Amino acid sequence: MEFIPIGYYLFFCTALFCIGVTGVLIKRNALMILMSVELMINSINLLLAAFSTYLNDPAGQIFVFFIMVVAAAEVAIGLAIIVVIYRTTHSIDIDILNKLKW
Amino acid sequence: MFTKYIFFFLSILALYSALMVLMSRRPIHSVLYLTLTFFAIAGHYVLLNAQFLAVVHVIVYAGAIMVLFLFTVMLLNLNKEEVSPKPVWVKIVVIIAGGTMMIVLIGIFRGYDIALKTDPSLTQIGLVKNLGRVLYKDYLLPFELSSILFLTAMVGAVLLGKKEQI
Numbered sequence: 533m534e535f536i537p538i539g540y541y542l543f544f545c546t547a548l549f550c551i552g553v554t555g556v557l558i559k560r561n562a563l564m565i566l567m568s569v570e571l572m573i574n575s576i577n578l579l580l581a582a583f584s585t586y587l588n589d590p591a592g593q594i595f596v597f598f599i600m601v602v603a604a605a606e607v608a609i610g611l612a613i614i615v616v617i618y619r620t621t622h623s624i625d626i627d628i629l630n631k632l633k634w
Numbered sequence: 635m636f637t638k639y640i641f642f643f644l645s646i647l648a649l650y651s652a653l654m655v656l657m658s659r660r661p662i663h664s665v666l667y668l669t670l671t672f673f674a675i676a677g678h679y680v681l682l683n684a685q686f687l688a689v690v691h692v693i694v695y696a697g698a699i700m701v702l703f704l705f706t707v708m709l710l711n712l713n714k715e716e717v718s719p720k721p722v723w724v725k726i727v728v729i730i731a732g733g734t735m736m737i738v739l740i741g742i743f744r745g746y747d748i749a750l751k752t753d754p755s756l757t758q759i760g761l762v763k764n765l766g767r768v769l770y771k772d773y774l775l776p777f778e779l780s781s782i783l784f785l786t787a788m789v790g791a792v793l794l795g796k797k798e799q800i
Binding site: 535536537538539540542543544546547548549550551552553554555557558559560561563564566567568570571574577578581582584585586587588589590591593594596597598600601602603604605606607608609611612613614615616618624 | 637638641645648649652653655656661664665668671672675678679681682683684686687690691694695698699702703706707709710712719720724725728729731732733735736739740743744745746747748750753757759760764765768769772773776780783784786787788790791794795
């Protein structure tokens with residue numbers, strides 16, 4: 533029985549993580565930034581699950597479960613904040629939210 | 635042999651749709667491509683024999699989180715192009731930075747391998763029975779605390795979403 537080397541999972545998750553990083557840096561829309569963060573979280577989850585399976589240790593998969601819990605709470609709060617920002621400024625462009633910048 | 639083809643297919647599908655999330659002009663297309671990415675990752679979980687995680691991933695991400703994103707896009711009527719995208723030189727710099735990060739990380743991970751204890755295609759730890767035993771025996775306190783976290787998030791979201799001044 534031939535199986536996939538762990539290096540393939542490392543490369544795939546690295547590529548997905550870097551796409552997420554690029555998205556956070558390149559976008560101005562707050563919603564798109566939140567989506568890119570989701571991509572990064574997903575790549576890390578997959579890598580944790582892959583190592584958990586390859587090392588035969590269930591703790592990794594439990595951690596993936598808890599990361600999913602925290603990510604769901606984070607998205608709920610983040611989208612609520614985006615709705616509030618839109619209601620006060622009529623835009624979700626993050627470059628107009630620069631009062632705390634300097 | 636067959637597993638490898640499925641792995642490559644799912645990886646290319648996930649990477650393509652992740653790139654399309656960034657490249658599509660309208661936010662609603664981005665959300666739909668993100669759903670496709672999540673389904674590809676769920677396929678990866680099935681390939682790893684992590685059935686519990688695959689089901690939870692589909693329910694939480696492709697179900698709940700995608701509905702939240704779509705609902706926000708529809709509610710705020712955001713389905714138009716970005717009004718002021720970043721200038722071209724910023725995009726070029728960002729792409730160079732992201733590519734450099736990927737090259738460095740791949741350079742670090744290249745040649746890495748682990749001594750396998752068991753055949754990963756035969757592992758049983760991802761099944762609901764075994765994972766539930768670990769979750770309710772060793773990780774009971776974090777599990778209960780996460781319910782408090784959810785309650786806090788729910789109260790916070792309701793408070794933020796109220797029309798009146800807080």
